[in-house]
Amino acid sequence: MNLTILVPVHNRIEFFPIFLKHLKRAFQIMDAHLVIVASDESDHKELKKALRSSRIPHTYTTTQNKPLGAKLNHGLSVAKETGADYFLFMGDDDLISDGLWDIYAKMLSQGFHYIGLRDMYILDKNSGQIKYFQGYSRERTGDAMGVGRCLHANLLEMMDWQAWDPNISKGLDHSMDQKLMHFRMKSVLLRCKDYGVAVVDVKGADNIWGLHQYQGQLIDMKELQSMFSRDVLTGKLINRGSKKKSQKH
Secondary structure: OEEEEEEEEOOOOOOHHHHHHOOHHHHHHOEEEEEEEEEOOOOHHHHHHHHHHHOOOEEEEEEOOOOHHHHHHHHHHHHHOOOOOEEEEOOOOEEEOHHHHHHHHHHHHHOOOEEEEOOEEEEEOOOOOEEEEOOOOHHHOOOOOOOOEEEEHHHHHHOOOOOOOOOOOOOHHHHHHHHHOOOOOOEEEEOHHHHOOOEEEEEOOOOOOOHHHOOOEEEOHHHHOOOOOHHHHOOHHHHHHHHHHHHHO
């Protein structure tokens, strides 16, 4: 089984090399390909330079940034051409631990149409605070996070390779869920914490949702130190954010 990872990108140049660093495990253990969907106004020179340095096999495409649904669907149409069996979706501010990539590799051989994640961590790169979000509640209880959704090509074919409403920039996860509910499929939703693995969503001033909008408790960085590189959790990323913040005052 092979995997294509679809990632929309928009003006997070400083973080991009760190993001690519945490993709490498996927390419070590799977037949994988990366599709980058950059916004028209992105710094393409720097993005492509980081991609070349990473030596990750990739396809690079551009489109307008909004609506985000249309941007993602454009990326999916490009990703389709890779002929992969599975397609995984994540943002350029999301980090997946090596252990979770190992779980995906095992799951891909088990015939699932849909693999999702129930929980994640949120890191504020300016303050350095990190919160554990155990999952959606109320009417969305049991729904998967947007990051880490992995769909089989057959399922996407039934969706006509249009996984999101092309007219929206918010509510993208719900948009996909509305489409998925029409199909019978073999699916699994994983709680990362039960497996000792994690996804971290790194938040900054340019994100639609910030740390304070997620319910959950603040945790000590040490909880994730064994899963992510030192530059993410202990200094490099956080100091950059704090320095920029202080310069504005």
